[in-house]
Amino acid sequence: MKVKKSKADPKGVLTGAHFLDGDYALAEGALAAGCRFFGGYPITPSTETAERFSARIPTVGGVFIQMEDELGSIASLIGASWGGLKAMTVTSGPGFSLMQENIGLACMMETPLVIANVQRGGPSTGLPTLTGQQDMMQARWGSHGDYRIIALSPDSPQECFNLTIEAFNLSETYRVPVFVMTDECVGHMHEKVVIPPAEEIEVVERKWYTGPKDKYLPYKSDKDGIPFMVKTGDGYRFHTTGLTHDERGYPVIDAQCQKVNVQHLIDKIENNEDKIIQFEEDQTDDAEVVVLSYGITSRVAVKAVQKARKAGIKTGTIRLITVWPFPEKKIEKIAKKAKAIVVPEINAGQVFYEVDRCSRNKCSVVHVPHLGGWVHDPDDIFKAIKEAAK
Amino acid sequence: MTEIRFSGFGGQGIIRCALIGGKALSIYGGKFATMNQSFGPEARGSACSSQLIVSDERVLYPYITRPEILVSMSQEAYEKYQAELKDDGILITDEDLVDPKIKRENIKHYSIPATRFAEELGNRIIANLVMMGFFTAITKITTPDTMKKALPGLVPDRFIELNKKAFDKGYEYGQKALDEGKS
Numbered sequence: 001m002k003v004k005k006s007k008a009d010p011k012g013v014l015t016g017a018h019f020l021d022g023d024y025a026l027a028e029g030a031l032a033a034g035c036r037f038f039g040g041y042p043i044t045p046s047t048e049t050a051e052r053f054s055a056r057i058p059t060v061g062g063v064f065i066q067m068e069d070e071l072g073s074i075a076s077l078i079g080a081s082w083g084g085l086k087a088m089t090v091t092s093g094p095g096f097s098l099m100q101e102n103i104g105l106a107c108m109m110e111t112p113l114v115i116a117n118v119q120r121g122g123p124s125t126g127l128p129t130l131t132g133q134q135d136m137m138q139a140r141w142g143s144h145g146d147y148r149i150i151a152l153s154p155d156s157p158q159e160c161f162n163l164t165i166e167a168f169n170l171s172e173t174y175r176v177p178v179f180v181m182t183d184e185c186v187g188h189m190h191e192k193v194v195i196p197p198a199e200e201i202e203v204v205e206r207k208w209y210t211g212p213k214d215k216y217l218p219y220k221s222d223k224d225g226i227p228f229m230v231k232t233g234d235g236y237r238f239h240t241t242g243l244t245h246d247e248r249g250y251p252v253i254d255a256q257c258q259k260v261n262v263q264h265l266i267d268k269i270e271n272n273e274d275k276i277i278q279f280e281e282d283q284t285d286d287a288e289v290v291v292l293s294y295g296i297t298s299r300v301a302v303k304a305v306q307k308a309r310k311a312g313i314k315t316g317t318i319r320l321i322t323v324w325p326f327p328e329k330k331i332e333k334i335a336k337k338a339k340a341i342v343v344p345e346i347n348a349g350q351v352f353y354e355v356d357r358c359s360r361n362k363c364s365v366v367h368v369p370h371l372g373g374w375v376h377d378p379d380d381i382f383k384a385i386k387e388a389a390k
Numbered sequence: 391m392t393e394i395r396f397s398g399f400g401g402q403g404i405i406r407c408a409l410i411g412g413k414a415l416s417i418y419g420g421k422f423a424t425m426n427q428s429f430g431p432e433a434r435g436s437a438c439s440s441q442l443i444v445s446d447e448r449v450l451y452p453y454i455t456r457p458e459i460l461v462s463m464s465q466e467a468y469e470k471y472q473a474e475l476k477d478d479g480i481l482i483t484d485e486d487l488v489d490p491k492i493k494r495e496n497i498k499h500y501s502i503p504a505t506r507f508a509e510e511l512g513n514r515i516i517a518n519l520v521m522m523g524f525f526t527a528i529t530k531i532t533t534p535d536t537m538k539k540a541l542p543g544l545v546p547d548r549f550i551e552l553n554k555k556a557f558d559k560g561y562e563y564g565q566k567a568l569d570e571g572k573s
Binding site: 017018019185188189190191192296299300302303374375378 | 451
C-alpha cells in the first residue's frame with residue numbers, strides 16, 4: 001500500500017492536556033487530522049461536536065455548514081471531498097438513518113469521508129439524551145446493495161480524538177466512508193485528553209493523480225487497488241455516478257461490470273483487513289471465558305472481568321477498536337480454545353451475531369443484552385461469565 | 391476512588407463545579423477523573439446535577455453509584471440525592487438554601503452560606519466558586535492552588551480574579567469550620 005504520510009498541519013492541532021468530552025474530542029481529532037469541511041445537522045447527543053467545530057474552524061481556516069437535514073449533510077460531504085477537502089459530519093439515531101442512501105452513494109463513488117455516530121437509544125427518536133450501541137449493524141449494512149465500510153469504536157474522549165484521526169487516515173487510504181461509532185456516554189463524558197504536538201501526529205494525504213489531463217480515469221485501480229483522485233476544478237474532466245460504472249466512471253448497466261465494480265468495493269477492504277483491524281486483548285491465552293466488547297461497554301466489562309478473576313475464573317478480554325471489518329480469524333482462533341465467549345453490548349444482539357457466526361460452533365457464545373439508556377451493571381456481565389464457565 | 395455528586399438547580403454553576411474539579415484533578419492533580427452531567431430539561435432550572443469520579447487508576451465504570459461526597463445547593467436537589475450518600479459520607483450544603491431535615495447519624499454535614507457570601511462579594515453567580523473553595527477545604531481532595539489552576543478556560547478571563555476571591559472565601563470558611571470541629 002503506497003500511503004503518503006505527513007505531519008499534521010499545526011493550525012488544526014490544539015496541543016496540550018485538556019479536560020474534554022468525547023464530542024469535543026471528535027471535533028479536535030478531525031481538525032488535527034486536517035479536516036477542513038463539516039456539514040451537519042444538529043442532533044442530541046452529537047451536537048457538541050458540530051458546535052466545537054463551528055467555533056474552532058474560523059481560526060483554523062475551513063468551512064462549516066449547518067445543512068437543511070442529514071440527507072444534505074452527506075451530500076455536502078461528498079461534494080467537499082471531491083473538491084479536495086477532508087470532510088466530516090456527526091449525527092445520532094434518526095439522523096444516521098436519514099444518511100444511509102447517500103452513504104451508499106459515497107461508497108459507490110469511492111469518496112473519502114468520516115461520519116461520527118454518537119449513538120443513543122432507539123428505535124426512532126427513542127432516548128435522545130441516553131446511551132445505546134444499537135446502530136452497529138446499521139453502520140455495516142445500512143445502505144442498500146453490497147459494499148464494505150470501516151467502523152471504529154472509541155471507549156473514551158481520548159480515543160475519540162485518536163480514532164477520529166485514524167478514521168481520516170483510513171478513509172483517505174482506502175477511499176471509503178469511515179464511521180466513528182461512539183455513544184452518548186462517551187460523547188458526553190469529560191476526561192483528560194492529551195493532544196500531542198502536530199509533528200507527532202501522522203496524517204495520510206490523499207493519493208492525487210498528477211498525470212496528463214486527458215488520461216485521468218477516476219476508477220482505474222492503482223497497483224495497490226485504490227484509484228487516484230483529482231480535485232474538481234483542477235481541469236481534469238471526469239464523470240462519477242452512483243450507477244454501476246467502468247474505469248472512466250461511465251454507467252455500464254450489465255452483470256459483468258457490476259461484478260467488477262462491486263467486487264472492487266469489497267476487495268479493497270477485505271484484502272487489507274490485516275492492516276485495518278485493531279483490537280486489544282488481555283489474558284486470552286489460557287482463558288476459559290473471553291469477554292468481547294467495544295466502546296463504553298468494554299470499560300464496564302473490565303469491572304466484571306476483575307471480579308471473575310478474583311473468583312478464580314480464567315477470564316480474558318478482547319476489546320474491538322475496529323468493529324468493521326470484523327476480526328473473523330481472531331474470533332475463530334479464540335473459539336477453538338475457550339469454553340465460551342461472552343458479548344455484552346447495549347443492544348438486543350448485534351455484534352453478538354457476528355461473534356456467533358465466526359465462532360463456527362467451536363465454543364458457546366453468550367449475549368448480555370442491554371436495551372439502552374444506561375450502561376450494563378457489571379454484575380450482569382459477571383453472572384454471565386460465571387454461568388458460561390460452568 | 392472517590393465518587394462525588396454536585397447538585398442544585400440549573401444556572402447555579404453545578405456543572406461548572408465538576409468541570410473545575412475534574413480538570414484540576416486530572417490535569418494538575420495527578421489523578422484520573424471522569425465527569426458526567428445531567429442532560430435534558432432538568433439542566434434548565436429544575437434539579438440539576440453533575441458527577442465526578444476521582445481515582446488513582448483509570449476509571450472504568452463511568453457513573454457514580456454511591457457517592458462519598460454530596461454537595462447540594464438547593465432543597466430539591468438535596469431531597470432527591472441525599473439517600474444515595476454513602477454511610478460515613480460527607481454532605482455539603484448551602485446553609486441558606488438547604489434545610490437538611492432528613493437526619494442521618496452516620497454522615498458528616500458541613501454547610502456554608504455560599505450564595506450569601508457570593509452576593510457580598512458582588513455577584514451571586516460566583517456562589518459555586520465559594521462552594522468549590524469550601525468543598526476543597528473540607529474534603530482535602532487536592533490543594534487550593536491545584537483547583538484554582540483549572541479556572542482559565544472555564545470561567546471568563548475577566549472574572550478569574552473574582553472567582554479566585556470567591557474560592558478563597560469558601561476555602562477559609564471551610565478551614566475555620568474544620569478547626570472549630572463544626573460538622
